[in-house]
Amino acid sequence: RMLLFLSFLSTSLLVAADIGNGAVPFTGPPQRPGSTPTPGPNGWATYTPQTYPDSITDYTQCQMPGESFLCDPNRILDGNVTEGHQQLDHALNTIRSSTQCACTSADANYGTCKGEGGYTVSLALVDKITLDANQDNKVDRMNAAMKFANSLRNLQDRGQCEDDILIFLSRQDQVMWTSTGPIAERALTAELINEVTLNAETYFVKGQYTAGLSYTLEKYGQVLRGEQVDLTPPSGWMWPFPLWAVITIGVVLGLVAIALIGLAIWGCTRCCCQEKDQYTMGTRM
Structure with missing residues (x-):
């Protein structure tokens, strides 16, 4: 894979040649020296794709009251976490119910539409990824986020015909990565994903993870519904x-x-x- 690095404000933007995958390391709120990740309900502070809970079958481990496409085992959201979970859960369900299945007869190798709504978008949030001791630079963290997101999306297999999308965010590693199936890649291009993610950084740098993720889901939803999308950088305005x-x-x-x-x-x-x-x-x- 060819990686193109762009400099933006002291932040590096990673663009993967594979359409539909993108990550932006952001400068989040400063962490205290020697700070440790917040343990989840199972006692794990960090996760691998294999140990990460499934928000459909293990929703309590994901801090959710019922089946959901959102998993936040470390409760990294800011403000009222419960309200944040409800807001993001609603946005995820809205995308699924307001979009159409994009699979055609030519996509039979990937599967067929099952009448279960359109695109399935999942959110997987962690405080920190499990990394080796020598993996402490931006490139390593981005590669780890890419592998984590792609592996988790494949393990969960929530699409009807590879039309699923998984947004992965690691707070302490300061990276967000969007992994898409081949069908979803047709709508969510690498350029669009990176632009949306970079705009969302406006919120992430302030520790406003709920707002940043809400913005991301709003833009992705508009694209997946075929609507016109305004990608003007947000002002960070939070009022209703x-x-x-x-x-x-x-x-x-x-x-x-x-x-x-x-x-x-x-x-x-x-x-x-x-x-x-x-x-x-x-x-x-």
């Missing part, structure tokens, strides 16, 4: 209202405030003038 609406309201309120201040000044000036006229008239008498 669009930024333009808040700016418009702010401008209107500002104009109202200026008008009220102007009215108050005019009223004070008029009052002072009336008092001056009354004083002058009294002097003449």
